[in-house]
Amino acid sequence: MAKAFASAGDMEEKKISFTQVGEGLYAFTAEGDPNTGVIIGDDSVMIVEAQATPRLARMVIEKVREVTDKPISHLVLTHYHAVRVLGASAYGAREIIMSDVAAAMVEERGQEDWDSEFDRFPRLFQGHEEIPGLTRPTTTFSDSMTVYLGKRRVDIMKLGRAHTAGDAVVWVPNQEVMFTGDIVEYHSACYCGDGHFNDWEETLQNIAAFEPKSIAPGRGDALLGEEMVAKALESTADFVRSTYQPIAKVVARGGTMKEAWDACRAACDPKFSDYAIYEHCLPFNVARAYDEARGIDTPRVWTAERDKEMWNAFQG
Template sequence: MSKSFASHNDLEDKVVAFEKLSDNAYAYTAEGDPNTGIIIGDEAIMVIDTQATPVMAEDVIRRIREVSDKPIKYVLLSHYHAVRVLGASAYDAQEILASRDTYDLIVERGEQDKASEIGRFPRLFRNAESIPPGLTWPTMTFEGHMTVDLGNLEVHLMQVGRGHTKGDTIAWLPKQKILFAGDLVEYQSTPYAGDCYFREWPRTLDRLGEFNAEQMVPGRGPALKNATEVRQALAGTRAFLTDLYASVQQGAAAGKDLKTIYRETYDFMKPRYADWVIFDHCMPFDVSRAYDEVNGHEDPRIWTAERDLEMWKQLEGQ
């Protein structure tokens, strides 16, 4: 007998915060749920990550309209995961922006990811009926770097390395030193690493550190209001990833099977990280991906609703 996904017990609504970081930048956060960033120029607005459903996105739009009547011209997808992109239709944006790598991942695994995530997160997809049929497709893609002018405000969109996925994109306001990091960085929240590159992610975090950001909107967790908090978030994300991967490497080198490695890694990580949001949910996915990478699967295997259940039964079954 196996337990249900840990996220199935996470049914209480979260308290939303809508915080001003500068005259141009805002953070929409909700106690460890996926964050949305907002950048407002003289002529247009960019929204970074859309929420899981159009109904959830409508709350973001309501809060934007309390501070600006500029058109929401751009939506940026920091990566392809369904909880980030399926609210896009609510914004009526002129362009949906994404890296070419993110576009390719949507082609390769978008349908499977959509079914997988809706099955995992009943609260976040409570209004799944509001999602239009099909997938959310970028209308404009770029490779490496792109600059968008919102009217006297340039936003730099960049891929600085693989990490959470191969398509991760950040948004950077260089004059204000504000960074929108997507799920490359988490704060007081467990990194979901089921589709990640464990060996590369820490190096990507090092590159983010070179920006010397003074404020940051992470993928999950509260907005970071000073350079000290930014460094703490980078260091915490890095420590989680390296601790988990080292534990899985050690178990694999000793010839242990996946379930044994999972239990030992869970027990090793729990004292330091168990109070981070979605720890119990992420750990089976994270250890599974680490085990794959240790054993030569350079690119993440596709999660399907069926594979989710099979994995959960294997690792969390009695």
């Protein structure tokens, strides 16, 4: 009998934290589950990341209503993954913003990603019957755009490929706070199955160049203060390097995917085995790193069938 995905048995609800990361800025976090950012402007609220379902989105809204009664006008989605975008309908935002690349990826592989993630993370998709369909943006941008929530300026931009080809970050300049999506994680494994290993570290350096005072990462605790920010940026870079470099060496000598798996585990297990979703991410990360090291620049589309074939091959 095939072994279930590592996250399939994780059905315990996570403890939610709602942490202030700047004046009128909050990070909704849940012990390694996907995070959501909240930006309160003069007249309305911007949400960063929608959550996987309307049910989970309502948990975010409940926290928002503890600090403001202003309407939610904008929703920014940093990339296309189902666990980030399919709760969008709950917010009733008049604008849903994505990068042009992320929007194209919704059309190219959004349904396949939804189908595959549904099996990978059953707990996150409880209440999935409410999802009206794929989440598509009302507004896209190529490089950057600025939104004013009254007098509050919010800059949304692409700083490079990393977690996906379409990653965006959200920068609030008057507080020097950034919402990074899954480009940055804290004590949580990076999911690299749709990533770009050779670009990721430069993108992290581009984030560091802003000298953020705080960061709301994609997963894990809010990063408060420059010391914690620097620590998370380096640990994320270390995770990406430690995953890719041993696999690239295996590929260079003509080694197999199973040899790449063993090499990656030898490098990463001692440092990262206690990170959230580590075992879940590992096979997807190895498969993508193996492809990238062989010169495949565009990540192959994950489908429910490919997920299972890859998972079973590694378990064997």
